[in-house]
Amino acid sequence: MSYIQQGTKTYKFASLALFFAGLVTFATIYTVQPLLPIFANDFGVSASVASLAVSFTTGLLALCLLVAAPLSDRFGRKRVMVLSMFMTSLIGLFTAMSPDFMTLLFLRALLGVVVAGVPAIAMTYVVEEFDPKVLGKVMGLYIAGSSIGGMSGRLLAGLFTDLFDWRIALGSIGLLALILSILFIFFLPNPKNSAEHTLAPNEILRNYTDLFFNKRLIVLISLGFILMGGFIALYNYFAFVLMEPPYELSQSFIGAIYIVYLAGTFSSIYMGRKADVFGKPAVIQVSIAIMALGAVLTLGNPLAMKLIGIIIFTFGFFGAHSIASAWVTQKAGHHNAQASSLYLLAYYLGSSIAGTIGGFFWSSFHWGGVIVFVLVLIALAYPVVWYARKN
Incomplete structure (x- = not known):
């Protein structure tokens, strides 16, 4: 098998791509969490109903995790992750335009479906494509991207909401996610060690x-x-x-x-x-x-x-x-x-x-x-x- 070796240009770009994948995924999932009181106020709903903006996403994400991995076996690891990141970014942008709370909830539920492609597959890609000697380091970089994504999505949402409003906040994060998704396509090498097959x-x-x-x-x-x-x-x-x-x-x-x-x-x-x-x-x-x-x-x-x-x-x-x-x-x-x-x-x-x-x-x-x-x-x-x- 041909592995991605530490110190090569491919290694640097692939590691950065996986960092972007974690950042885009978890920034988009949790960016609405600090905005729940604003949703409750602007849309006239209770706190428990406002929390559905997070719950719908994570609930459907949980169920779709079981489907995303077999899909990557059939259509390829990179293809599924690329589609997941682009759809995640676009839904993040559309959420900023929600005319009412029901539309926002629908988009957040749809986000839960499409976002599952990265967490279900990224770690498998790392294990299959990278030199076994550097797995811990690369896995740590992906997890760091996930952690920083969850933190920065919430932080930027709060900052931009204060400076402008929550719609501009979500739109800005969605646009940033889209840019990183484009970079992901060019940075991540096509997999060499995972044959497409149907389980x-x-x-x-x-x-x-x-x-x-x-x-x-x-x-x-x-x-x-x-x-x-x-x-x-x-x-x-x-x-x-x-x-x-x-x-x-x-x-x-x-x-x-x-x-x-x-x-x-x-x-x-x-x-x-x-x-x-x-x-x-x-x-x-x-x-x-x-x-x-x-x-x-x-x-x-x-x-x-x-x-x-x-x-x-x-x-x-x-x-x-x-x-x-x-x-x-x-x-x-x-x-x-x-x-x-x-x-x-x-x-x-x-x-x-x-x-x-x-x-x-x-x-x-x-x-x-x-x-x-x-x-x-x-x-x-x-x-x-x-x-x-x-x-």
Whole structure:
């Protein structure tokens, strides 16, 4: 096989292309999160209904992840990723022109369908095309693009909304995504090591059926739902808190809060190393406890306490998520690709379902209700870890 070698021009361009792929995908998915209070106000809908702008996208993304990978087997890795990025960018532009909330929701749902092409395929492309000696580095660059994309999409949305309005904010991010998508076409080499073929439906079904007979693995996969559900439920409604008295913060400030994702970038590496020393079950339980501590601190009235709480919560989440995803892959054996798909399915379903349910707690019990919901949800992780760690 002919691999992309470190130090070559091809390596540099391919690595940059994958960074762009992660950035475009996750900037577009989460760019509306800090805008939920504005949607609620401008369109006259409740907080839980406004949150559907995120939930529809992540829910359909979760389901389409299972379809995107077989499509790439049939039509080619690069073709599917290119189509995904272009459609993602164009829908981002069209969303800025939404005349009403129902149109916006329709476009955000459609985004969930087309955006699945990158997260479902990018890691497979890396494994197949790059020299095995540099897989960790290249994979890290793609994940860095995803993390920075999620952070910058939220940050730019808040800044541009303050300077102009939310439509110009979404349109600007959509235009930037389109430019990066064009560069992606020229930077990413055509795959050489993945032959186009069609996987028989019964073979796909057999692979997933084997996993469902592994009860401890399936229980462990549910951690994706629990962790991401709690994370998104808290973040969806934190912006509502900060826009109310006595804080009444600007959209720029609220968008800038997502810089705390950098704490998550650090914790995913740091807690991963600790898991190698003390074991995944022990460290993931510590990470969940850190999440709970951070959530409780956001109940304090001082703004500084709330911000410290959100940093601690974010640190705990990314630590727990990185360990859980690695644990799932390790336990799955030769079905690790299918297990990773199921973990991502649970992960994004958690974002969609729990993110929306959190809105009902906000409407009925305000911020305290949201935090109780988050704490109860992440507490479910402890019996899951206990059951999964048994031999």
